[in-house]
Amino acid sequence: MDRAFENHASFIGRPASELPTPSLIVDLPVLKKNVNTLHENVEKLGIGFRPHVKTLKTLEITRLMLAGGKYRSIIASTICEIRGCIPLVKEGLLDEVSPPRIPAASYQILYGLPIYPGALQDLVKLRESVRIQLLVDNEEHIDVLEKSGTQPWDVFIKLDVGSRRAGIPANSTALQKLVERADRSSAVKIAGFYCHAGHSYAGRSLDEAQATLETEISSVLNAAALLPPDRALTVSIGATPTAHVVQYLKTNIPSNVKFELHAGNFPCNDLQQVSTGLVAETDQAIRVAAEVCGVYPERNEALVNAGVVALSREGSGYSGFGRVIGKPAWEVVRLSQEHGIIGTNGDERATENFKIGQRVNLYCNHSCITAAAFYVYFGVDENDIVREAWIPWKGW
Ligand SMILES: Cc1ncc(COP(=O)(O)O)c(C=O)c1O
Structure with a gap:
C-alpha cells in the first residue's frame, strides 16, 4: 500500500477497498445526482445560483457546481479558496463539450466573511484577476473600506435571519442606517443583500425548511425595498437545507431584483442533512474508510483509526460522531485525536461484528468539516x- 501523498493518483483504477485508511471517499454517481437535482430546481425556477466552494475545495467540484459555465458566481470562505479558483477564470471555465469563453469581468467571487482589514491586501491583489465582492454587516466595515483608499468595492449587505453568526439583524433600524451609510459612500457599491440560513440545519421537517426559506426571502426583499425601486440589486439566499426545498419557492420578485440561491454542502450531504428529513441516507456522497485496530469484549466496543481529526466532533440529529455503513446498530460513540470508538445501544456483540484489520465505512455528521x-x-x-x-x- 503506497501512502505517499505524491502517489495518490496510483490508486486510480483500483478498488476503494485498497485505499489506505483513513481515506475520504466520494461516491461520484451520488455526488453528480445531488448536483444535477439542485441545478434542475434552479433552472425550473429561473433563478441564479452561487455555489459555495468550501465543502470539497477543488477545481473539479467547482466546475461541476458551475455547470460548465452556466453559473458564474462563487462564494468562498477563505482567501486560499479564491486563489484556487483563479484558473477557472483563466480557462474561461472549460466545458468539455462546448467551451463557453466567459470574460473575466463576468465572474464574481464573494468573500464569505464580513470584510476585515487583514484580508484586504490579498483581496486587492486578487481583484486584478477576478471580480471580488465583499460582505458588510456594520457601518465600521464601510469606514474600513473608505480608509483603505482602494477602488470602490461591490458589497452585499449581510443579514442575520436567525443564525446569529454574521449579519445585521434583518428588518432592523440598524440595517436601515447601514443601507443609508453604504449608499452614501464612494468606497462601496451595493450589489444586494445576502443571508445564510445556517440555523436551518436544526430543522427536522419539510415544513420547517419551507418556513425558514420564506423568512430568508421576506428578509432580503424587505431590505431591497429600502433602496429605490429602479436600483438593480441581487438578493442571495440559501443554505443546503433551504436549497433542498427551493422548488417550493412562490414569491413575486420585483423587476429590479435578481434572485439567487447559494449552497455549498449539497453535492455531498451528510448525517446533518439526513437529520433535516429532506434527504435520504443514500443521498450521502461522502464516507470515511477506516480500519478496526482494537476489539474490547468487556465493554462491547471496537476501535477504528478515524478519530476526531478525521471525522470532527460535529453533531447531528443522530447520536454519536458517525455511523457504520451497513451496520445500523453501530456508531462512533467517543473520539480522541486518532481514535474512534465504535459502540452500540443494542444487543449486538462487538466481537461478532468487528475483527482487527477489518475495514469499515463511516457516514460523517458534517461533510464540510470532515473533508x-x-x-x-x-x-x-x-x-x-x-x-x-x-x-x-x-x-x-
Ligand atoms: C456565508 C455562507 N454562504 C453559504 C454557505 C453555504 O451553506 P451550506 O453549506 O449549508 O449550503 C455557507 C456555509 O457555511 C456560508 O457560510
Whole structure:
C-alpha cells in the first residue's frame, strides 16, 4: 500500500477497498445526482445560483457546481479558496463539450466573511484577476473600506435571519442606517443583500425548511425595498437545507431584483442533512474508510483509526460522531485525536461484528468539516472503483 501523498493518483483504477485508511471517499454517481437535482430546481425556477466552494475545495467540484459555465458566481470562505479558483477564470471555465469563453469581468467571487482589514491586501491583489465582492454587516466595515483608499468595492449587505453568526439583524433600524451609510459612500457599491440560513440545519421537517426559506426571502426583499425601486440589486439566499426545498419557492420578485440561491454542502450531504428529513441516507456522497485496530469484549466496543481529526466532533440529529455503513446498530460513540470508538445501544456483540484489520465505512455528521481534514479526496464509481484523486486547497 503506497501512502505517499505524491502517489495518490496510483490508486486510480483500483478498488476503494485498497485505499489506505483513513481515506475520504466520494461516491461520484451520488455526488453528480445531488448536483444535477439542485441545478434542475434552479433552472425550473429561473433563478441564479452561487455555489459555495468550501465543502470539497477543488477545481473539479467547482466546475461541476458551475455547470460548465452556466453559473458564474462563487462564494468562498477563505482567501486560499479564491486563489484556487483563479484558473477557472483563466480557462474561461472549460466545458468539455462546448467551451463557453466567459470574460473575466463576468465572474464574481464573494468573500464569505464580513470584510476585515487583514484580508484586504490579498483581496486587492486578487481583484486584478477576478471580480471580488465583499460582505458588510456594520457601518465600521464601510469606514474600513473608505480608509483603505482602494477602488470602490461591490458589497452585499449581510443579514442575520436567525443564525446569529454574521449579519445585521434583518428588518432592523440598524440595517436601515447601514443601507443609508453604504449608499452614501464612494468606497462601496451595493450589489444586494445576502443571508445564510445556517440555523436551518436544526430543522427536522419539510415544513420547517419551507418556513425558514420564506423568512430568508421576506428578509432580503424587505431590505431591497429600502433602496429605490429602479436600483438593480441581487438578493442571495440559501443554505443546503433551504436549497433542498427551493422548488417550493412562490414569491413575486420585483423587476429590479435578481434572485439567487447559494449552497455549498449539497453535492455531498451528510448525517446533518439526513437529520433535516429532506434527504435520504443514500443521498450521502461522502464516507470515511477506516480500519478496526482494537476489539474490547468487556465493554462491547471496537476501535477504528478515524478519530476526531478525521471525522470532527460535529453533531447531528443522530447520536454519536458517525455511523457504520451497513451496520445500523453501530456508531462512533467517543473520539480522541486518532481514535474512534465504535459502540452500540443494542444487543449486538462487538466481537461478532468487528475483527482487527477489518475495514469499515463511516457516514460523517458534517461533510464540510470532515473533508477539510483530508489531503486527497478519492472519487469512486458505481462499482466502487477509484476514478478520481482530487487534491483540495488547504489553509486560509
Ligand atoms: C456565508 C455562507 N454562504 C453559504 C454557505 C453555504 O451553506 P451550506 O453549506 O449549508 O449550503 C455557507 C456555509 O457555511 C456560508 O457560510
